Amino acid sequence: MSGGRRAGRRTNVALLSLLVLSLATGAAAFAIGTLPAATVVAVTHGALGVGLLVLIPWKSVIVRRAQRRRTHRPGRVAGTALGVLVVLCVASGLLHTLAGYRVYGPITALQIHVGTALSLIPFLLAHVIAHPQRPRPADLSRRVLLRTAGLGAAGLAVYAAVEGGSALLGLPGARRRATGSGEVGSGTPELMPVTQWLSDSVPVLDAGDRVRIRDQELGLAELDGTDDVTAILDCTGGWYAEQVWSGTRLDRLLGTLPADASIDVVSVTGYRRRFPASATRDLLLATRAGGTPLSAGHGAPVRLVAPGRRGFWWVKWVAEVRVVDAPWWLQSPFPLQ
Numbered sequence: 001m002s003g004g005r006r007a008g009r010r011t012n013v014a015l016l017s018l019l020v021l022s023l024a025t026g027a028a029a030f031a032i033g034t035l036p037a038a039t040v041v042a043v044t045h046g047a048l049g050v051g052l053l054v055l056i057p058w059k060s061v062i063v064r065r066a067q068r069r070r071t072h073r074p075g076r077v078a079g080t081a082l083g084v085l086v087v088l089c090v091a092s093g094l095l096h097t098l099a100g101y102r103v104y105g106p107i108t109a110l111q112i113h114v115g116t117a118l119s120l121i122p123f124l125l126a127h128v129i130a131h132p133q134r135p136r137p138a139d140l141s142r143r144v145l146l147r148t149a150g151l152g153a154a155g156l157a158v159y160a161a162v163e164g165g166s167a168l169l170g171l172p173g174a175r176r177r178a179t180g181s182g183e184v185g186s187g188t189p190e191l192m193p194v195t196q197w198l199s200d201s202v203p204v205l206d207a208g209d210r211v212r213i214r215d216q217e218l219g220l221a222e223l224d225g226t227d228d229v230t231a232i233l234d235c236t237g238g239w240y241a242e243q244v245w246s247g248t249r250l251d252r253l254l255g256t257l258p259a260d261a262s263i264d265v266v267s268v269t270g271y272r273r274r275f276p277a278s279a280t281r282d283l284l285l286a287t288r289a290g291g292t293p294l295s296a297g298h299g300a301p302v303r304l305v306a307p308g309r310r311g312f313w314w315v316k317w318v319a320e321v322r323v324v325d326a327p328w329w330l331q332s333p334f335p336l337q
């Protein structure tokens with residue numbers, strides 16, 4: 001086998017590694033809400049993603065060679081679809097990074113980004129199955145390790161150039177948080193977007209509805225307390241807002257809990273998240289944002305405020321807080337509704 005073919009194999013293996021690691025760090029970027037971990041994840045994710053661009057010249061050679069051969073092989077469609085989706089994914093990631101959080105008609109750049117990333121997975125599988133590339137002992141050679149380091153450095157350099165250029169030009173994206181989110185409506189709750197995770201819609205509720213906390217039923221008057229927490233709601237949709245949230249701290253309502261217990265915070269819609277008992281002192285059942293009662297869209301009458309956690313933990317329209325034995329991590333890492 002010629003050296004050229006081997007070089008092609010290494011490019012393909014590098015592409016596979018970059019794509020798999022991009023998917024993994026993208027998911028981590030959605031799960032992590034606190035600094036400095038969020039910064040590490042976002043920079044790594046960005047460098048891996050733009051690292052794909054660095055490999056374009058090498059991959060072009062492979063694609064042209066395959067086209068010259070003109071033999072009809074399986075997997076052609078998958079390769080082309082994969083190419084289109086990877087380009088859209090990287091382009092929409094960069095658009096979000098440069099232009100910040102913006103709604104383009106019915107959709108945001110980040111929605112396109114995550115949508116194309118998830119839909120490329122089956123095409124990636126099909127393409128790799130059609131063109132398997134076996135690892136070789138020489139893949140652990142010094143030369144290959146140096147090339148891998150070179151690719152990493154090139155990815156970081158392109159990432160730094162994008163970030164530096166964006167800052168120099170004062171583009172809106174340069175002001176985003178470590179999670180990648182742009183600021184919308186801090187201090188002005190009514191300017192925050194009303195966001196649902198997947199399929200929920202704003203329920204019609206009665207102000208007299210009661211919230212079940214362990215074995216007590218509490219009304220709005222009892223929950224409308226004076227605990228104030230300044231916290232950032234950071235939606236994985238790409239925006240964040242800082243507000244003063246008021247209500248009652250959950251540890252006051254729940255009393256002492258066994259150290260290994262968990263609590264389920266359940267919405268009237270069935271949407272729910274589970275937390276470790278140790279988290280309750282940081283959690284707030286909020287009735288107000290910025291001093292005014294919550295609007296229906298933002299979770300009235302009562303929503304959860306979970307400082308340091310991404311928006312999908314901030315359960316709206318709370319119906320019940322339940323103490324359970326099951327560990328908090330025994331739940332889907334992301335909500336399913």
Ligand code: HEM
Nearest residue numbers: 012013015016063066075076079080082083086128131133
């Ligand atoms: C960004 C990701 C990738 C894109 C956009 C892409 C796209 C393509 C396209 C369009 C072709 C030519 C048509 C075809 O034979 O399917 C091709 C060829 C090829 N791809 Fe990929 N590919 C990617 C990643 C990979 C990966 C991860 C592997 C394997 C680990 C791989 C292995 C191959 C091989 C071996 C060929 C050459 C087939 C031949 O010479 O006949 N590719 N790729």
Ligand code: HEM
Nearest residue numbers: 022023026027029030042046049050090093094097117180
């Ligand atoms: C094949 C998969 C993926 C590729 C190639 C990719 C690539 C990229 C690129 C190139 C950027 C812009 C980097 C920058 O200059 O800052 C980006 C940003 C981003 N991606 Fe991905 N991505 C992928 C999957 C995902 C997934 C699955 C998620 C979430 C579930 C995700 C979430 C994000 C977020 C939140 C940002 C913004 C980060 C920031 O602004 O610093 N990505 N991605």
Ligand SMILES: Nc1nc2c(c(=O)[nH]1)N[C@H]1C(S)=C(S)[C@@H](COP(=O)(O)O)O[C@H]1N2
Nearest residue numbers: 194195196197200235267271298311314316
């Ligand atoms: N019941 C319920 N609560 C929910 C959601 C949902 O879909 N259903 N979405 C979460 C997500 S993803 C975010 S970002 C915040 C958004 O809060 P907001 O609509 O007040 O801006 O609510 C969270 N709480």
Ligand SMILES: [Mo]
Nearest residue numbers: 235236237311
């Ligand atoms: Mo969200």
